[in-house]
Amino acid sequence: MTKPDGKPKAILSWSSGKDAAFALHEVRRTGAAEIAALLTTVNETHERVAMHGVRERLLDLQAEAAGLPLIKVPIPHPCPNGIYEERMAAAMARVKADGIAHVVFGDLFLEDVRAYREERLARVDMTALFPLWGRNTGDLAREMIASGLTAHLACVDPSQVPAGLSGRRFDLDLLAELPETADPCGENGEFHTVVTAGPMFTRAIEVEIGETVTREGFVYTDVIPVE
Helix, strand or coil: CECCCCCEEEEEECCCCHHHHHHHHHHHHHCCCEEEEEEEEEECCCCEECCCCCEHHHHHHHHHHHCCCEEEEEECCCCCHHHHHHHHHHHHHHHHHCCCCEEECCCCCCHHHHHHHHHHHHCCCCEEECCCCCCCHHHHHHHHHHCCCEEEEEEECCCCCCHHHCCCECCHHHHHHCCCCCCCCCCCCCEEEEEEECCCCCCCCCEEEEEEEEECCEEEEEEEECC
């Protein structure tokens, strides 16, 4: 649905990380769409954001700080692709029934990921929007930091970046320590972040950094909300 002011009504695919958060900021700043809700897949076994490993409570606080409803799509762990697609299709059908035909993503340059999203949404007559697409990721990373966005690395792939970076704040010092082969925004899966403050939030979320563990080849650091 497009509103009388010409803005399409959309939901935003929310990973809990910096790219999704900055996509929200950009869409609001440019007026490209009106975001009606955030949508996140949640591991129903461990009550954490799928892949990022972020606590569900912190996810809820992010949605509150963004001033938006949160649509949670529960998925099992491990999650076969068939079940993932089935549950996402059901969620999209509910969104479409509410008159929303656009989904915003924080993807940056992976063509195969974009093509997959566009193809899946086309099946239910919905359109994908990519407000950060094609931006220079080094410049974008620095722009995020300069905007006041605060994020920590919640998960890293130790085959691409040092395991010791897990739990670190996403800042200029961290960018300087990344290997030359690593994308500054972690778009190739080098790392995943969790955002706790920034221009997309009405208030900062206080957190403390918990333990770091290795699971299934990835290093996860628990970022714990302080309430």
